[in-house]
């Protein structure tokens with residue numbers, strides 16, 4: 001297995017890419033890479049059961065078909081919306097604290 005590294009934009013070190021995920025409320029999973037130098041979490045994506053079901057469907061669908069294209073676009077849209085939703089809620093919570 002080759003070791004991937006990424007540049008942490010928090011501490012500026014090259015760090016081994018350690019992918020982890022947390023369970024958030026509403027069945028949301030937060031997938032992120034954790035910096036081994038400073039512990040900073042860089043978000044990869046958020047997912048939920050709806051998105052996972054679509055990803056599974058997309059995987060089974062042959063390449064270069066309209067359906068694959070439609071599913072890919074739909075997944076991208078849902079992932080973006082979910083990220084926006086989760087991050088805006090995190091922002092609100094941070095303000096309360």
Ligand SMILES: [Zn+2]
Pocket residue numbers: 008009010011012013015035036037038039040
């Ligand atoms: Zn770091």
